[in-house]
Amino acid sequence: MVKKRKKKKEKQENQNNQKNQDNPKDQQYSIEKIIPKDKFDSLIKGLYKDFKLIVPKEAENEIEFDYLDPENEKYQFPEYQNLRVSPKKFLFPQKEVLYSFEKEGTGIKIKEKEEKIDDQIIFGIRSCDARSYKILDTFFSSGKYSDPYYFSKRNKTLLIGLACNDPMSTCFCTSVGGAPFSSEGLDAILYDLGDNYIFKIISEKGIIFEKYVKEYPDVNKVDLKKKEELATSARGKIQFEINLDNIEKDLDSLFESDIWTKVARRCLSCGACSYVCPTCHCFDVQDKSDKSGGKRVRIWDNCQSSIFTLEASGHNPRNSGKERTRQRIYHKFNYYLKNYKILGCVGCGRCIKVCPTNRDLRESLKIVVETAEKA
Amino acid sequence: MNHKHELDNPYIPSLVTIEEINPENEVNDLKTFKLIFNETVDKEKFFEKFKPGQFAEITEFGIGESPIGIASSPTEEDYLLFTIKKTGKVTNRLHDSKKGKMVGIRGPFGNGWPLKEAEGKNLVIIGGGFAFTTLRSLIVYLIHRNNREKFGDITIVYGCRNPGEFCYKKDLEEWGKRDDINLNLTIDREHPDWKKLVGFVPTITKEVAPSPKNAMAFVCGPPIMIKYTSPVLQELGFKDEQIFLSLEMRMKCGIGKCGRCNVGSKFVCIDGPVFSQAELKVLLRD
Amino acid sequence: MVDTKKTEEVQVIIPANEIDKVSDEKWEPKIIAFLCNWCSYAGADLAGVSRIQYPPNVRVVRVPCSGRINPLFILKSLQVGWDAVLVSGCHPGDCHYISGNYYARRKFSVLDDLLEFIGIDKGRINFSWVSAAEGEAFAKVIRKITKKTRQLGPNTIFKEDQ
């Protein structure tokens, strides 16, 4: 009975969305437990026995995702809406060694990267970031080649989310197919009810968590009702809504439009937006070496930089800010739909917050949609 | 060493040794490298997938990696040829190398020339400058005794700035002697030692006037040549679906992950480098 | 433009990890010296021809003029692990290109102050004027710098992040 109502409710919530994030698998696992906040630490300690934990932690002047050492500290979630930097770096670090090599006389010996990866949980991520991993999964496994470095970590990683009670002013996840309480892409999710958490297992992989929450009571109707109320209120707090149903077609028709000059006019061509973005995944490959050997590393790169596409001959296909700005928007809102049938943006709003010149992605999208409507 | 596993990781190069280095042009900024695989397993893996028109990533250890079109054909077993122009830091270092040096290779990448579709058709091959590399691979493949009868007439138009700039002079000489190839070599301006055609590639193409009937055109060259050759082909009656171009973009990974070589929604490294004119018309190009 | 080969050589000669390997007693300072072609290089040459003894810890890079030295060369040398850097040119007024060393002097004082300001030991970077006739002076400068570098110990400025 409860489940049915929930489904209906979510359906109602999602009717405006282009993609229904309601996961049909959700219904198979009806493990929903109540965890009082003062027992939360013991849950963490239990998980820590078997997993490395990546949690939001108080750092200097802000809150950051970091590895937890619960032996010396009692862990509670710090207060946060969302973090300035996405947790992308734990699966796709800014600098990653691909392999190393040794010089032996005139010969070369390649040594594969040996990395021991422990089972880990990224704990307390918001729905938008959970969806970003889904996008990265799709991208890194697409085509003929799957990315071994990403998946060596991804396959060992479980995601436990924390539903978003207070979206930020820049959030627009509902416009790109997400929702503050969405459990898409997660293995389990926590709902913060004030004094208690609801711990709900979402995916098949998440069943592993059952043994850690066995001792806790099941949810009751009152809690679920409270959760629904919170979900509605969280959704209501999102200030920006745009209909992106036709964005692929809209962008198709606007490639040569002069709006891009206008949109790009204020861009400084720095990489701040792509470095905080949870779905930006372009990288550069560099060699480091000395007399006896060296290594090949990949590092984050960003499409806003003028040297991103500069060829050795001096030719640069994306030479001006206009083309680079256009590329970033097209990549996320057109090419992604063409290639993988999903949007490449999760609406976390980080790029809007971080931009030194306040180039607002929402504004750009608004311009695109309005211009396309007029045409 | 566990070879199977190593090859499964597309980022890890196989080792090859430089066996020969041959200068190709008078200016000496273009050299052909003959590479031999160190391990037979690696070689077999490579040749399993290899088609003319593909490229490979060549690693100069400690310096970096460059995508280079493969100039040899799969029919030339045992070795690979790469014709490399001295432009960036990797190619500069390669040009300074000596025989016997080990370099890395990853590949083959890309789609290659559409050979299946070309079977039974007349082929027009148009190239300019040192971009002739993958066209050489194609021609060598086509005229191999096992393959020649699968294809119709072969017309080649190859233009360079001056006689010294032609690559693969030995091959050209050999092809010129064959009666199953219509080979047209041209240079941009008159030159005392030059007895053959003079004129830009589009002009010569117009003069040679290959028939579009049951034909396909394969074009590779500098952007300016492509720009003026496509209209000529269209004038001759070639449809967009019959014209195939090999594109170039800055690449890093070669496997569609690093995100810089896209032309519209397609990556040149995995969806290309060969696109038909019809495909390109739909793509959004910077 | 810059001679690529030469700058890459800098990276190759001293691998970043070599200094860690040697124990303290065996450690010998390694000093890179950028010498101007017209004065200091000739000065070093004279020191050699005159058989003047000076410590063998210095490796010479010949440059056309001290004005050619980009502060980045010096920083890069420290990054790849040289224990000290010396830049030497013609005495003021003697520059082959009339004023190269005057410009160099201003650049050096900026770099010198800046390195001190961010907390890098004074003495890692050194500047001197040595003319073509001053073989003995060149040897003295090298002796002095080697001694100073020995006191400072191995260059670990940028090591901590490795």
Added chain:
Amino acid sequence: MEEIRKSLNVIVKSLISEKKVEYVLGFEEGTLPLKPVPLYIEKEEDIDRLIWNEYCNLNLVKFLLEEPHGKKIGIILKNCEIRSLIVLINEKQINREDIVIIGVPCSYGIIDINKVSKLLDGKEFTEFKKNGNDYTFKGVGFKKIIKLQDILSDSCAYCKDKNPVEYDYLVETPNEFKKIKDEDFDEYFDVIEFEKKTPKERWAYFKKELEKCTLCMACRNACPLCYCKLCFIDSNQPQWFDKTDDLSEKMLFHMTRAIHLAGRCTGCEACTRACPEGIDIHLLYKKLRKMTKDRWKVDKIELGEPSVLGSYKIDDPQEFMVKED
């Protein structure tokens, strides 16, 4: 501030209506609080969106570099920004006659939004109110009052150079500014204090700050004086940097950039405010300004003067040279 805006309105209106310039560059409110964006005033109706206040945090001179020579452009600038424009004019990047400078006197300085966010522990604020020197920031579940001096850019706090030195139109100093007394302090007070620390402490400070750097290049790209077509960090032949996030790479980048700005940096601090990580290394640049003053007696950048590193005097001090004895 309202007074200034009114005078600006009059000036800009006359420039636009008389077609003296193609556009005037100013600021308008952005989509987030304390984040104004550049406004290109091309038509008279755009003027209504023009703002001028203590959080106009970009150096608009940067946006002139893209424009072709000969195009007449009006621009509203404070003195530190005017000085950076002077550098560009001295270095022949911009023609003086192309630019109509509307000079505005500066009161206390510019708010550094990174400082605000540090004081709020990274929490998002959605509203702010100004009451004299008190700024009230409100967000989800908090309200905090911060004094203006705690969030001013560091260079502004010790700035004595607040009135435009080069302009075509000058906005008159409003009465409220006249009340601000020029306190008696050394302009380079913070540098002098920092120099008193031990080398180890200084190194630790820069190391801690620069460890946060992601090499996103926002600082370089916000700086009007960084106009090289190919920056040394992007150069591939020779390749100085591999841009991996090793500390040494970051250190070298910031030190080299500082050297490139020696004698040119005017202390507008657009770089510090543009940094998405909130790195504060303004002292590095300020030290260079102090140094040019102490060493070569070149204090402020003036129109037509040669650049510090592009000129010399025969008797420049050279006490740092190794002496042979």
